[in-house]
Amino acid sequence: MSMGRFLLKRSAQGVLVVWGVVTVVFGLRYITPGNPVTFVAPLDASQELRRQIATELGLNRPFYVQYFDYLWNLLQGDMGYSYIRGVEASGLIFARLPATLELAVAASIVAVVISIPLGVISATRRHEPADYAATSFSLVGISTPNFWLGIMLVLILSVQFGLFPTSRRGIGFLPAVAMLFTEFEFSGLVTWLAHITLPAITLGTYFTALITRLTRSGMLDELGKPYVRSSRAKGLPETLVRYKHALRNTLIPVITVLGLQLGTLIGGAVITEAVFAWPGLGTLLINAINARDWPLIQGSLIVIGTGFVVINIFVDALYAYINPQVVH
Amino acid sequence: MAHDEGTSRRKFLTAAGAAAATASVAGCTGGGGGQGTTTATDTTTAETTAESTETTEESGGGGGEFAVTITQGQMPTTLDPQNHRSTPTDNVVLHAYEGLLGRDRKGKIVQKLATKYERQEPGRVRFTIREGVTFHNGDQLTPEDVAFSINRIVKENVGIASPQSDQLAGVTGAKVVDGQRAVDVMSDGVNPVVFSLFATYCDVMQKSWVQERSKSEIAKQMNGTGPFKLEEYQSDVKVEFSNYQDYWREPAAVTSLTFRAAKESSTRVNQLLEGETDVIVNVPPQDISRVKSTGSTRLSAAPSTRIIYNAMKYNVEPFSSPKFRRAMNHAVDLQSIIKNVLSNFADPTGQPTLEGFFGYNSDVNPFPHDKSKAEKLVEESGHAGASITLHTPVGRYLKDVEIAQAVANQIDQLSNVSCSVKQREFATLAGELTDGKLETAPNFYLIGWGNATFDASQTIIPLLTTDGALTSYSNDKVDSMMEQAQNQGNKSKRDKTLQEVNKILHDQAPWIFLNRQYSVYGVQNRVQWKARRDERIDAYAMAPADGQ
Numbered sequence: 001m002s003m004g005r006f007l008l009k010r011s012a013q014g015v016l017v018v019w020g021v022v023t024v025v026f027g028l029r030y031i032t033p034g035n036p037v038t039f040v041a042p043l044d045a046s047q048e049l050r051r052q053i054a055t056e057l058g059l060n061r062p063f064y065v066q067y068f069d070y071l072w073n074l075l076q077g078d079m080g081y082s083y084i085r086g087v088e089a090s091g092l093i094f095a096r097l098p099a100t101l102e103l104a105v106a107a108s109i110v111a112v113v114i115s116i117p118l119g120v121i122s123a124t125r126r127h128e129p130a131d132y133a134a135t136s137f138s139l140v141g142i143s144t145p146n147f148w149l150g151i152m153l154v155l156i157l158s159v160q161f162g163l164f165p166t167s168r169r170g171i172g173f174l175p176a177v178a179m180l181f182t183e184f185e186f187s188g189l190v191t192w193l194a195h196i197t198l199p200a201i202t203l204g205t206y207f208t209a210l211i212t213r214l215t216r217s218g219m220l221d222e223l224g225k226p227y228v229r230s231s232r233a234k235g236l237p238e239t240l241v242r243y244k245h246a247l248r249n250t251l252i253p254v255i256t257v258l259g260l261q262l263g264t265l266i267g268g269a270v271i272t273e274a275v276f277a278w279p280g281l282g283t284l285l286i287n288a289i290n291a292r293d294w295p296l297i298q299g300s301l302i303v304i305g306t307g308f309v310v311i312n313i314f315v316d317a318l319y320a321y322i323n324p325q326v327v328h
Numbered sequence: 329m330a331h332d333e334g335t336s337r338r339k340f341l342t343a344a345g346a347a348a349a350t351a352s353v354a355g356c357t358g359g360g361g362g363q364g365t366t367t368a369t370d371t372t373t374a375e376t377t378a379e380s381t382e383t384t385e386e387s388g389g390g391g392g393e394f395a396v397t398i399t400q401g402q403m404p405t406t407l408d409p410q411n412h413r414s415t416p417t418d419n420v421v422l423h424a425y426e427g428l429l430g431r432d433r434k435g436k437i438v439q440k441l442a443t444k445y446e447r448q449e450p451g452r453v454r455f456t457i458r459e460g461v462t463f464h465n466g467d468q469l470t471p472e473d474v475a476f477s478i479n480r481i482v483k484e485n486v487g488i489a490s491p492q493s494d495q496l497a498g499v500t501g502a503k504v505v506d507g508q509r510a511v512d513v514m515s516d517g518v519n520p521v522v523f524s525l526f527a528t529y530c531d532v533m534q535k536s537w538v539q540e541r542s543k544s545e546i547a548k549q550m551n552g553t554g555p556f557k558l559e560e561y562q563s564d565v566k567v568e569f570s571n572y573q574d575y576w577r578e579p580a581a582v583t584s585l586t587f588r589a590a591k592e593s594s595t596r597v598n599q600l601l602e603g604e605t606d607v608i609v610n611v612p613p614q615d616i617s618r619v620k621s622t623g624s625t626r627l628s629a630a631p632s633t634r635i636i637y638n639a640m641k642y643n644v645e646p647f648s649s650p651k652f653r654r655a656m657n658h659a660v661d662l663q664s665i666i667k668n669v670l671s672n673f674a675d676p677t678g679q680p681t682l683e684g685f686f687g688y689n690s691d692v693n694p695f696p697h698d699k700s701k702a703e704k705l706v707e708e709s710g711h712a713g714a715s716i717t718l719h720t721p722v723g724r725y726l727k728d729v730e731i732a733q734a735v736a737n738q739i740d741q742l743s744n745v746s747c748s749v750k751q752r753e754f755a756t757l758a759g760e761l762t763d764g765k766l767e768t769a770p771n772f773y774l775i776g777w778g779n780a781t782f783d784a785s786q787t788i789i790p791l792l793t794t795d796g797a798l799t800s801y802s803n804d805k806v807d808s809m810m811e812q813a814q815n816q817g818n819k820s821k822r823d824k825t826l827q828e829v830n831k832i833l834h835d836q837a838p839w840i841f842l843n844r845q846y847s848v849y850g851v852q853n854r855v856q857w858k859a860r861r862d863e864r865i866d867a868y869a870m871a872p873a874d875g876q
Contacts, residue, residue: 017742033754033755033756033759034753034755034758034759035763036729037764038755038758038759039755039758040413040491040515041413041491041759041762042413042492042494042495042799043761043762043777043790044494044762044790044791044795044796044797044798045762045797048487048495049491049493049494050764051760052484052489053489053491055489056488056489057346065558081544084406084412085406085547085563086404086406086408086411086543086544086547087406087544087547087548087563088544091563092564094564095563095564095565128825151594154595154598155598156583158598158602159598159601159602162602165604166601166602167593167595167598167599168588168590168597168599168603168604169565197526200780242738265648265658273594274591274592274595275594275595275597277588277589277590277592277595277599279564279565283564283591287402290754290755291755292755304354304697
């Protein structure tokens with residue numbers, strides 16, 4: 001199979017998965033307790049007002065009509081109107097997406113930049129102090145709860161020492177970059193960096209620890225394999241053996257985990273977003289769930305689900321690129 | 329705030345220093361040396377201190393500029409003042425929109441867009457509309473705008489099915505009075521609370537402005553008559569206002585007003601301590617000392633209009649016995665809950681109506697804590713050995729779970745009743761309470777009720793009459809007296825009737841009467857402002873503190 005056909009096949013499968021996600025998410029509203037009207041109408045509203053609001057939201061139509069209506073609108077890019085806010089759900093979701101993506105990518109960068117070198121060092125200097133330091137770091141990183149770490153970082157670095165803003169997103173990344181190019185002004189980027197540093201560290205720590213361990217064990221595994229021994233026997237320089245051959249093979253599972261974790265970060269950054277008042281998709285979703293705002297819940301879940309699918313396809317392609325055997 | 333968008337070399341240095349510090353911390357944990365950390369931290373601290381001094385000067389003094397940022401738990405769901413039912417939304421939209429009447433800090437009715445309000449005949453009241461009021465787009469306020477705004481709320485065929493139609497209970501419509509600058513509002517029945525309702529609800533919008541826009545545009549733009557006009561709205565991020573120079577009163581002292589949100593209370597407290605915001609809502613009891621201990625911030629608290637109570641369904645055992653219900657009230661040590669759980673930021677209650685409200689009975693006292701009396705009453709009720717479960721929402725009201733646990737614990741300490749707590753998600757619990765069927769509600773639950781009209785009826789009718797939307801109680805005498813009260817035009821007679829109802833409800837104890845919730849705010853000392861009773865944050869009342 002050629003690379004093109006491989007990608008095509010994966011994409012077709014991806015579309016099916018997305019459709020499945022839409023259906024499951026749509027079905028969720030029928031098994032979730034709590035009527036959305038309760039949240040739009042005041043607690044003491046009359047039954048008459050409740051009926052009126054239900055009609056206005058289109059909730060009194062049969063299930064299949066609502067489902068096919070939703071699918072048809074979705075194909076045209078319309079996710080419906082938020083029950084509570086009365087504005088287009090898609091607008092709200094896509095306005096939130098950049099903040100979440102920024103945070104997820106920044107956390108991943110923090111993780112990759114720290115974890116892979118750390119994992120490699122720890123594997124190549126096994127049982128030396130550097131190895132112990134790296135493994136202890138990853139142990140602490142994995143066992144530290146996100147919200148605690150976030151609050152501690154804020155208390156120490158922001159409130160105590162005033163190094164960073166305590167929370168919020170000062171400016172978006174793209175506007176910051178635009179500012180740099182149109183006005184030759186660094187301050188936007190600096191503000192962005194100042195605001196994102198603590199949340200990115202908070203969100204990235206667990207991830208860093210995870211990848212460090214994965215890299216370490218993968219690397220140890222590879223270094224013990226016969227091809228490494230024969231490369232060394234042939235007289236290849238040690239750096240070439242370690243970083244070109246062993247590391248490359250180690251990275252295959254690491255990339256898979258990275259990809260999947262990026263998806264998790266997009267959907268699961270809720271706690272970090274709450275601690276840092278970060279206006280991302282996670283908080284939007286939680287608020288929507290608390291208010292049974294179904295168009296928003298469905299829209300956010302579909303966007304997150306689609307994100308997962310796209311990342312998976314991308315990871316598969318990367319995987320295939322690194323290890324061409326996969327395609328066949 | 330200047331904190332974000334400020335462009336300076338310092339800002340760059342701060343962040344660069346911070347990045348260096350971070351890198352060295354990371355290096356440290358990775359086995360590197362620790363020397364660099366100290367240096368980097370020292371430099372950045374010095375730089376930041378210099379910067380924050382600058383920020384304060386910028387916002388507090390210099391050329392009459394006075395910028396204020398308010399951080400709530402949630403952002404407004406919409407900017408349409410008539411299409412929501414949430415306090416955080418109210419707090420934002422009420423800076424741009426105004427009603428016919430308003431309230432002062434203590435809850436007294438004051439004139440806003442109406443200069444005169446009087447009863448014409450049963451079921452009809454007249455508001456005379458103020459002259460010289462302009463909308464933010466420059467147009468004059470007309471009686472047509474007022475009539476349209478009222479009709480948009482109460483009538484289905486005018487724009488939206490407003491979730492606020494029940495807030496103007498009894499109002500059937502409004503029309504402009506020919507030849508006069510006045511609007512007549514019609515009600516079915518006498519509607520004794522009509523002015524009270526208009527003092528709290530019904531924001532006036534411009535008819536033509538609303539009609540020219542889609543529902544979704546109205547949710548994102550603003551055109552009111554209030555002291556602040558909208559400058560920028562980023563959904564869920566911030567709402568920014570500037571003071572409206574042509575306001576019919578003096579322009580506000582606050583020149584620029586920003587609303588932000590942080591769901592986590594500790595995040596809000598941190599923002600306040602760092603000087604990133606000026607007013608924060610709901611400071612939790614555990615953070616009170618943090619806010620008090622710094623020199624630049626203080627607390628401002630006021631009793632709110634929200635009562636917290638435990639409803640006991642009147643028609644299921646053991647709660648069907650008034651003796652058992654009274655026993656539960658005696659079993660609870662309310663003073664200790666207020667002191668230990670709520671750090672004294674609450675008042676005890678003994679009737680459904682709060683002190684200061686119309687109809688409050690000052691002769692009724694909270695039930696005293698008396699364990700042996702409670703046990704005796706349980707014996708007499710014939711329900712000794714009862715086992716009950718208290719359902720409570722999680723995180724909806726200040727310390728709700730902790731209050732419920734304390735209540736259950738104290739009841740459980742009676743020798744002849746056992747009690748446990750069941751934590752519920754608010755959404756599901758509220759669904760069970762509001763579906764119009766008494767059977768689906770739990771037998772025993774904690775809930776809170778806010779009543780911003782300062783009138784007893786808005787609590788008793790929905791919660792304690794037979795046909796009430798969220799009722800847990802039925803008593804013919806209460807029903808008929810409440811009906812009587814709703815048709816009494818005479819104020820003092822009505823007051824008397826409501827007071828009697830409150831006495832009956834105390835004696836019948838359909839609830840365990842718990843606490844009146846306080847609104848506790850954290851405020852920067854540079855801002856002069858005091859908390860209000862109705863949970864509203866009125867930036868028009870803010871001024872720079874002396875010497876700032």
